[in-house]
Amino acid sequence: MTGRAPLVRVYWYSQTGQLKETVDAFVGPLADAGWRVDRRQVVPKEDYPFPWSARRFVSVLTEAADRSTVSDVSIEHGGAVEDDRAPDLVVYAFQVWYLAPSVPMRSVLVRFADEFAGVPVIGLTACRNMWYSAAVAVRRQVNQVGGRYLGTVAAIDDAPPAATFVTTLRWLLTGRREPFSVFPRAGVGPEQLARVRAAGEAVAEATADAGGALADRVPGALRRSDAAVVDQTIAAADLLAGRFFGVWARLAKAARPGVPRRLVLVAFLCWLFGSVLFGLPVVALVRKLAGRRFDRALRRALAPVLAAEAKS
Template sequence: MTTDLQSPAQVPKRVLVLRYSQTGQLDAVTDRLIAPLRTDPALSLTELRLVPQTPFPCPWPLLRFFDAFPESAHLAPGPLQPLALSSDERFDLVILPWQVWFLAPSQPITAFLQHPLAARVLRGVPVVSVIACRNMWMLAFDKLRGLLEGCGARLIDNVVLTDPGPTWATFITTPRWLLTGRRNAFWGMPAAGLNAAQIEGCARFGHALRAALARGDERGSGPLLAGLGAVRADARLYVSEKAGTRSFYLWGKLIRAVGGAGSAARQPLVALYVLFLIVLILTVVPISMTVQALARPWCRGWLHRIRAQYELPSGSATASDAPAASDRCPPP
């Protein structure tokens, strides 16, 4: 006896991939990560590109760039264009690549997660977060986690890719890239952004997700990307992130009280904040980093706890971290 109905094993699992990339770097990461999923006939990918109603420029004019920070810091983004997604669609997994804007999730990602549709589509669905940023992401991750919890989603993995250049150099190379569009190496400075090996290495996450979906592991509560070195948290940056987040929040509150995003009335305050930030980076930040370095020997336990906290759920361990057979304790 034959039937036209597919058995549950034959129904492709559905994966939603959210997309917003300003410079194209996050698109390259996403393409490499989902490449193994695209070729699997047992999976059906839906790629949803988020388009702000008022597009963000790239490269940014200086004041336009800093005019985006009050709404970013306060999780009050501009609206998106209508989403090509219906509220009755159901997915087995969501892949969420995102950028960090002013120590918060980018405005388009925040706008999506605050959209009524997100709560209906993401409720109960496992989510894999994928971050590509300069180097500070921990407090932004806290905010993203809160937004996902508000949607009822299950955050099961987090992948973090950061600029491999020295922190001091990225203070120059990243703004140069965002404000001029030039990311090449210059004057002894490294190229801005992720390198080709980091992007190419994202394929391992795609292969792991494909295998996990085939086994049905997404229905469990554990991570799917453990043992792949998905995230390494630099706890030494935590204090700087706390200070920067507070600064963006307080100045953002003041600037938003003067006028809405893009309004002429608040541009003098935005310009004043740019000057304030430059002075801060040139004076207070070096002193703060020196004090933190001197205090680090007495803070090792606290730093270890911060690192452990933010490396959840996927972890920094890799297969090479496992002890060799000769190093393991013999059975009793």
């Protein structure tokens, strides 16, 4: 590394503020270590208000799950640092919508593709528990525009999946995330943010050494800090369901506006609830029957987006 302070550029879009908290946890240690942090907020021209209305939440499937869909976005500089030189590292912070990168964030890689060409990129996400299909899509798109994808940092809601299905929907549709009845608080908790912070510290420590290319040292730092912990069963269900979400999106787009499209979306909701109830148990059973072959196939599928080995 040269004598100048290294520069990390962060591209982010967050409706709820949760992803911004996760970004802060990761880049905080870099700033403490002397990095310059250039934050660039992605602003979609089409508003995606939060909380979602039920109708908008369902209808956005046709945009989100069809990964060819992009929208008009602009970039606003945020924070004290605005540095237009080529960054040493880019953090691409993305929400997950219907198992795909959010429409505003994937639009950045189309509208501002030149800003990612030739630079190392870390994908960072904060979501319920299914980030795998979205990370695969992000990695593919980053590489298509000439970037180098180094790995993923993922923070999840680590409450039981059945509970998070309820609490996350409640949060998205009402804006309320506090605990209620037998259900925990929705969203990423302090332990997950601490793990993300540890990943930032590991990257800061690894890149403080002047030997070798900075980008070559980042994957090892992510690996040592468990930056993206993999749940094998949930990951397999995610990768499988991601394909079906795309099918549903195309069906909804092909249907005529009005009653025909609403019927497709109602059918999708029925399929979605059925998948939540029965999908994970079926995948867990298949994994048990297939044994190591299942895990090897999953590791191969996820290897491009991970800097760490998948954990059982």
